[in-house]
Amino acid sequence: QMQMQMQMQMQMQMQQMQQFEPMIESPSTTSHDVSPGPKCQSHSSCKPRSGSDFSESDASTCSSATSWGSHEEASDAHVDHVALAGDCFALVQRKDADEIQGHCLSRSASDAHLALPDIDVEFHGAEAVSEFLAQILISIPDLEIGVSSIEKDGPSSVKATFTMTGTQTRPLLPMFPMGRRAQWQCHSQMDFDRTGKVQRHCIYFSF
Numbered sequence: 151q152m153q154m155q156m157q158m159q160m161q162m163q164m165q166q167m168q169q170f171e172p173m174i175e176s177p178s179t180t181s182h183d184v185s186p187g188p189k190c191q192s193h194s195s196c197k198p199r200s201g202s203d204f205s206e207s208d209a210s211t212c213s214s215a216t217s218w219g220s221h222e223e224a225s226d227a228h229v230d231h232v233a234l235a236g237d238c239f240a241l242v243q244r245k246d247a248d249e250i251q252g253h254c255l256s257r258s259a260s261d262a263h264l265a266l267p268d269i270d271v272e273f274h275g276a277e278a279v280s281e282f283l284a285q286i287l288i289s290i291p292d293l294e295i296g297v298s299s300i301e302k303d304g305p306s307s308v309k310a311t312f313t314m315t316g317t318q319t320r321p322l323l324p325m326f327p328m329g330r331r332a333q334w335q336c337h338s339q340m341d342f343d344r345t346g347k348v349q350r351h352c353i354y355f356s357f
Contacts, residue, residue: 229346235300235308238348242295247284254280259347268355269324279351289322292331303339310338325355
């Protein structure tokens with residue numbers, strides 16, 4: 151039932167995103183020009199960012215009216231948030247959807263929240279988040295993640311810049327074409343709870 155709900159949600163987003171065309175690899179891959187995407191309608195404080203403004207502290211956190219980007223609680227000083235984020239990206243290279251789902255489930259807080267503001271999609275709860283991330287690899291089996299940078303962005307947050315490259319074989323992400331290899335440049339914001347589990351994750355695509 152969860153998978154059917156996600157597929158219905160993504161199908162609606164595909165219709166809305168037909169106006170966007172990704173970079174098709176032919177014959178070699180180059181990343182998109184970095185430019186802001188549309189503003190997230192469900193998060194009034196979300197700010198689409200470009201490569202030039204992503205590093206600014208006042209625009210580095212995707213925040214909802216409730217808790218996005220809040221760093222009021224101090225994090226455990228012994229938690230290496232950069233290393234934890236790096237492990238998540240590295241795991242994608244193993245191309246095992248079940249392993250990714252299990253890892254994300256164990257490393258996500260019970261109230262985890264994943265948002266993709268550029269396409270107005272979000273998931274709530276560790277199970278929904280981990281299921282969606284696993285479905286990305288199932289839909290793009292040759293997915294490659296190229297990490298450019300992972301940096302601390304507050305006591306319990308990190309920001310990352312990376313590329314997603316691959317061939318979508320079944321519809322899930324509306325910005326990826328079907329059956330053609332493409333690449334997107336992405337910016338990510340991850341907020342961790344005191345135990346080192348991911349509590350909020352916001353991913354922007356550069357259109």
